């Protein structure tokens with residue numbers, strides 16, 4: 498049986514291979530689609546940063562930070578409740594919080610270590626302690642070799658507390674190839690360029706960005722199924738071609754694409770899904786609205802060749 502890290506690796510494997518650029522650039526600036534400096538929304542009780550925006554502190558396989566503008570255009574203007582059952586690095590969630598899209602927020606993922614991280618940074622005291630201890634850890638390293646030694650040692654550790662799990666998760670996220678955490682290999686380049694003081698400082702706004710948000714470690718079904726008023730669900734599942742390509746159908750770690758489509762067909766909630774454009778997905782959602790769009794990959798940080806690729810994607814909605 499696979500552990501959660503391996504499962505995560507499997508689920509995102511093709512994303513990891515094909516979307517290196519997105520992962521590597523997810524912490525770079527992306528202009529919000531609405532007017533610059535979104536400030537407040539009279540209908541929202543939640544503070545949002547003045548002249549700024551929340552953004553994910555994580556490098557995330559399959560993360561959609563690069564596509565935020567296009568996703569924003571496809572979203573409704575607002576809802577009472579925002580749900581993100583496959584939240585991953587949370588790029589769309591942070592966008593939604595920045596524009597005060599909803600009054601209530603619910604983020605979820607099956608990846609336990611990731612959820613331990615989001616839980617820990619939600620609490621102001623725990624988040625502060627995390628920043629302090631991560632900075633102590635970082636500033637004590639003298640070389641990439643030392644970071645690697647530490648990485649190899651703690652990779653074997655079974656964290657006993659949620660706090661320790663969160664700390665290690667962030668460390669792994671910063672020092673592995675493409676942020677693949679325990680499932681990925683150590684990257685000297687990442688340990689130098691990604692595990693920096695500023696990467697740790699990016700944790701500071703998270704208690705505010707996550708305040709009041711429900712954070713769960715469930716399968717996506719429970720999040721879709723739950724009744725609610727004026728709910729909008731954003732779904733960014735692992736690519737269909739990824740799971741098929743690697744022959745995961747039917748095994749524990751496969752993603753149930755058809756099951757998700759069946760649930761959504763009967764759901765009273767509005768939803769937006771991003772998927773790779775393929776015949777199977779179009780057939781599963783032939784009852785919904787399907788719109789093609791292109792995901793522009795930027796520069797590939799790995800081989801440093803200025804390549805850009807266009808990925809054929811679809812938005813699927815029921816509104």
Ligand SMILES: C[S@@+](CC[C@H](N)C(=O)[O-])C[C@H]1O[C@@H](n2cnc3c(N)ncnc32)[C@H](O)[C@@H]1O
Pocket residue numbers: 505508509512557558559560561562582583584585586587588589605606607608715716717718733734735736752
């Ligand atoms: C493509 S990633 C989401 C990336 C995210 N939108 C972002 O921008 O960072 C897909 C996520 O789905 C999660 N996942 C896979 N199967 C799941 C399931 N059955 N229930 C809940 N989450 C699942 C994975 O752990 C992963 O975090």
